[in-house]
Amino acid sequence: MAVAKRNLENMYDKAIRKPLVKRTRIKIVRNSSRVITRAHVTDIARIPKIIGRVLQLTEGDAEDLLHHINLHFIGRHKNIDDIFKRNFSRVSQYIAREAIVSPTKELLIGAFFTMEYSVESAALFNPSIVPHPNQDDLPEGSIRFIMSLRATGEGHISSIVFRSGIIKADRTFLINPVSEFVDTPRIRHDQSYDRHLFELKLKSMNAWNETSVRVFENLADTFSINELKSQIAVVQMDTEEPFETEAIKNINWLADSNYFIKFDKNHDISEHVIFPISENESRGIEDARFVTFFDENGSVTYYATYTAYNGVSILPQLLKTKDFVNFDIITLNGKAVQNKGMALFPRKINGKYAMLSRIDGENNYIMFSDHLHFWDEAILLQEPSLPWEFFQIGNCGSPLEINEGWLVLTHGVGAMRQYFIGAILLDLDDPTKVIARLEEPLLTPNEEEREGYVPNVVYSCGALIHNNILVVPYAMSDITSGIATVSISDLIACMKPVAESENEVI
Template sequence: MSKATIVNRQSLLLRPDPSRVLVRPFKPATEPRDLNPTDKTRANHIVDRVLALDLQVAEALLADVLEHFEGRHRNLLATFEERADEMEDAFSTHAEFSKTQRQLVGAYFLNEYSFEASALFNPSIVAHPDQSGLATGSQRFVLSLRAVGEGHVSSLTFRTGVIDADGSVEIEPTARLAVTPKIHTPLPLLGEEPVRLSFGSGQHISERVIFPVTFAQSNGIEDARFVAFEDEGETTFYATYTAYNGKAIRSELLQTGDFLSFTMTPLTGTASHNKGMALFPRKFDGRYAMIGRQDNENLYLLYSDDLHVWNGGEPILRPRYPWEFVQMGNCGVPIELDEGWLLLTHGVGPVRRYAIGAALLDKNDPSRVIARSREPLVRPEPSEREGYVPNVVYTCGGMRHGNLIVLPYAVCDTFSSFSTIPIAELLLTLDG
């Protein structure tokens, strides 16, 4: 059966929007380390200049800043105050200053950042924790996406939407504003300690942006693979993602129950220094299970008694067919079916063309591969070949909806789209 006949590509496209901006701390270049203790830094010089302004001039300048920026951010004056609090050392040489001057100083040490100016891609989808008020046969979902802005820094952003009974996908309108969470972990955020974050309950989920907060994440939070994990009747949402500091990577785990409060914890163990780990949605005989790639080529099955420690692993899928000769990787968490675990995979073929396929794993023993794609399910269409990285389709996770697999996927590391695939027909395409 031709794969092209069973994949229903939807017309829905999610493209990056450079008008969505955050305010981020501006940090002046540091001075040489051999400065005398009495010498002033560049930050001191900026504060000196602001506090030397006539008060009426400072008030007019602050009013001008608010006129141009207040409508683009929530609680901007409060943000200026918070940033000024972080600049206390620069204020220490000044005996007096007004609230206006303090707020203005805060403004000088911030800059706008368009967090999805370059790309909005590598989506992952899970059922929304609130399924109330829907038509029969519909399902609400949370979609996570990797957003890339200036300097190729990746952050995590969200959308919500509804899948109708017939499989049609609708994305709810995106909030105009964007916010970063409050950080509840003392700085500096180095080492292996968990990081706790929270958003305000009045902030729509599409406003919430998780921007890198630790050194290990400083160049990006990449490719989150979300799973609704069931354990003793409780559902917890986890996401494995790659933390990147510009030189090194490591896998980390995001945990939430409501998409308001989050905990980010580094994973440890020999398997944690690789990309593309994906957690099964339930335990096996009391142990956690993960799919990962440890050698840039093959897919491994890992078990652990500790959710945050992963060692070893058993290779279960190796490149077999031409479309995956360069390497294989997982495309999200395994999806439980009556027939077994459906594992979406990606393969890389000639001229670095990426494609998406699948494998079926035994439900009780996922190390046993029942069947797999001889040909990919989704490969770049002619209209999907051009972008930041040509000839790539990629996903960080699909979701079951009745008799369909709903598959959000990225195109050329630039934008995202959706397709649906009937489960029965998909299974018929898999070979033993």
């Protein structure tokens, strides 16, 4: 730490300097024509009526109507028949047993209970960026990347979408063409839950009691969702011993909130949309902060913390993937899992997982844990101290490891709710210590960037470093996104060393 500190002091010339930030001409804009399908199931009382109207059609009229629907929609979705079949199955229980339903009318009924949803119609913002799992067949000095973005559509429901591209050796960017198709994943029912971990999460929720014990006592060390539901049914049907309804509700909630999804591996990553599935994220999946995590055995896993929103409350959650095709969605538990803006460090520190957070909505905190899913204590890391962050501060994604320390992009909120992007440097061995910071913002909204859905905002959910250049994808006023770059050496030279005592500036 002492050597790194002296290097910083030698480079800093006591005058406030701003690093040279270059904004690229790239603009990642919303595209309202990119649509997914959603089930469009109305009130239960209306479902049989709608089905009945379809069944009254002659077979010829049904074929004509289905042909007309396909004419307008088959070119917008790769698997329209499968979509109609899935949504038919959602309402098939309302069809009388004696009714004869032809394959044509099954598809037609499914079509009436299907709707399109434009995931990007309102905004495309708050990006993060990580190296692509596949770095094969690239020119020397280039890197392939994946960028995640928060997409917002009708009703301000947020989801996660992706872009990909290449950063060339000359620091130019190639953004891959975006597919005209988008698709949501399928829930994987072949995955198993870990009984011990499930029980720990229930106990963390103060939801472990006699009813919970009865549900789990006959389950194996790993169990499927169907095995869990069967055991819940056994407990509910036991007439001799009553059960606690709230306990069953908590078990179901936890199972629904920890689930597994899979995309078609043959689809381009720009076609992947992670759309809300569970109840606690029903109103949006917000601000995914992706990180390339290196385990102690050298294996790589991609994690992303995000905020689940149900219209009333928020809940920090975790995404896990190896390939951006299969994803595990995981609840984060513990007393310190509060508020927004959690960002995982890319490796363990002194044998523990580490994560940045903002549990009080105002200050930056750091947390450590023996288990990735459980976070119980937070340590105050940084309070607002500069005018451009007087209102509140937070992180702009996971820390980046460099020789001088852990580089953390921050966001500060100043007067008139203007958002800025700044930077601090944490000690490599003890990241509870801030050893340097920028006195002036790294990025300030310019005249073009300050106009949008939420004015006067620049914001990022994660950057990467390539060839000594910091690559910062960032949102512009919550409506569109761009990319900026800055030299790491220039950035470090402009940071002001911070004394150990109360962050006193040297």
